[in-house]
Amino acid sequence: MKKKLLIRKADAGDLSDLSAISKTTWDGDDYLENVSHAWVEEDGFFVGEVDGRVVACGKLSSMPGDVAWLEGLRVHTDFKGKGYGRALSDSILQTAVTKHKKGEFKAIEFSTYINNVESISMAEKQGFQVSEMFHVVSMENPSLPDTATKLRKVSPKTADFSIYPHHAPCGWKYIGHRNKGSVRWMKNNAGFWQAESGARFLAANRGQEISPLASSLNDMDGFISGIFVLAEKKRLDYLEVIVHDSHKEILALLLEHGFSYWENHGKANLPVYRFQEFGYH
Numbered sequence: 001m002k003k004k005l006l007i008r009k010a011d012a013g014d015l016s017d018l019s020a021i022s023k024t025t026w027d028g029d030d031y032l033e034n035v036s037h038a039w040v041e042e043d044g045f046f047v048g049e050v051d052g053r054v055v056a057c058g059k060l061s062s063m064p065g066d067v068a069w070l071e072g073l074r075v076h077t078d079f080k081g082k083g084y085g086r087a088l089s090d091s092i093l094q095t096a097v098t099k100h101k102k103g104e105f106k107a108i109e110f111s112t113y114i115n116n117v118e119s120i121s122m123a124e125k126q127g128f129q130v131s132e133m134f135h136v137v138s139m140e141n142p143s144l145p146d147t148a149t150k151l152r153k154v155s156p157k158t159a160d161f162s163i164y165p166h167h168a169p170c171g172w173k174y175i176g177h178r179n180k181g182s183v184r185w186m187k188n189n190a191g192f193w194q195a196e197s198g199a200r201f202l203a204a205n206r207g208q209e210i211s212p213l214a215s216s217l218n219d220m221d222g223f224i225s226g227i228f229v230l231a232e233k234k235r236l237d238y239l240e241v242i243v244h245d246s247h248k249e250i251l252a253l254l255l256e257h258g259f260s261y262w263e264n265h266g267k268a269n270l271p272v273y274r275f276q277e278f279g280y281h
Contacts, residue, residue, distance in 0.1 A: 003050050005084050007091045010036075010045040010057060018047075018056035022221075024077040031207065032057070032074055039072070044095075046074075048088045053253055055079040056088045058095055065179025067252040068096040070110035071172075073119060086122055091145035093126055093275070108275035111174055114264065120271075129276050132167050132174070133245040136209075142231040142239050149195040149225040151233065156183050156192045160200055160213040167272050169211040169242045171204030174272045175256035193230060203230060209240045220253050242270065 015036055022032035039045040039059055048056035056079065058071040070092060075085040096108045102235070109131070112119050157176075161182070168173035168182075170190050175182055186192075190202040198214040199222035210230070216223035231239050241259060243251050245268045261269065 002082055005056070005087050006049040007046060007088055008049065009072045010040045010047045010054075012040050012055075014040065014054045018057060021054070021057060021074045022078045025074050029073075029208065030152060032072055035206070045072075045280070046088065046095075048084050049081065050084070056084045058088050058092045060092050062171075063109075063175055064181035064185045065176045066104065066106040067176060068099065068105040068108045068177075069173065070096070070108065085118070089122060090126070096275075097277075110175070111172055111270060111272045111274060114267075114269040120273075123273055127276050128273040130271045131274040132272040134169060134174070134270040134272070135245060135251055135261075135268050136240055136270050137234055137243070137251070137254050137261055138238065138240045139259045140238050142228055142236065144232045145225050145228050147225065148229050148232075149197060149222055151193050151195060151226055151229050154192050154194045154200060156186050156190075156202070156213075158183055160192070160202075160215075161186075163212070163217055163247070164244055165246070169209070169244075170202065171207050171209040171242075171259070172188045173204075193226060195219070195222040195226035195229075197225075199223040199226055201226060207240070208234065208236060209242050209253055211242045212247065216250065217247070220250055223250070224253055224257055 018036040019033050021029045025032065044060035047054045056075045057072060061069040062070060063069045073085065073089055096105060099105050147221055161168040161177035164177055166176060168177040170186055175185060190204050192200065192202050194200045197219050199216045199219035201210055201216055201223055202213060203210050210227050212223050241254055
């Protein structure tokens with residue numbers, strides 16, 4: 001018999017259960033445990049509880065442009081297949097819809113990996129559709145190139161994001177860069193770097209995922225050299241680069257330098273979904 005799921009706001013007493021959920025997600029290579037301490041102090045972090053144990057969680061975050069961003073939907077592996085994930089997701093989505101009706105949000109969005117078939121199927125049934133596609137390619141143990149560029153830290157500017165039609169990537173979050181406050185949000189959530197040849201790129205604070213900025217399209221070699229130099233500077237043993245589906249030349253160059261897809265070689269693997277009831281604004 002399926003037991004009732006109690007949905008409530010997360011608190012500090014849930015951290016142990018949240019850690020257990022994180023360890024069963026993506027073979028333990030999950031970010032939830034790293035952010036849950038901060039999330040329980042914020043509004044919009046919800047958990048699903050069964051018999052006093054937290055078995056699921058999800059986060060409703062506010063992004064510039066009055067966008068509700070859904071993230072961190074997780075269900076402990078021992079409790080999957082019981083409908084708990086869908087119940088929690090429906091509840092969080094309804095919270096966002098209610099806030100939309102009050103004028104707090106204009107859109108509801110999220111992103112996920114293309115092979116997260118359960119979440120994608122659930123989201124499409126709820127009324128989400130793909131609005132934009134990105135690629136993530138990765139490399140283990142990146143090494144410094146023979147012709148290393150010099151890097152300096154810079155401040156972001158609006159023109160940096162002009163290569164992105166709608167969303168600019170910042171790790172696995174995607175922000176509508178034409179909205180008021182977007183550049184400030186980016187500055188708080190990423191480091192911005194410029195190679196001596198002029199290529200600029202960002203590295204997300206949370207996971208160090210890297211993405212090109214506008215000048216990288218005109219200086220792709222500088223961009224490639226720069227990301228390897230940053231990896232050396234920060235002693236990173238793993239790199240992910242997230243690139244818009246339209247930037248095929250940068251993708252090709254990354255692959256030439258040893259980056260690869262986890263699977264589905266050459267295909268966009270990071271969709272951004274938008275709740276279609278509200279449309280675009």
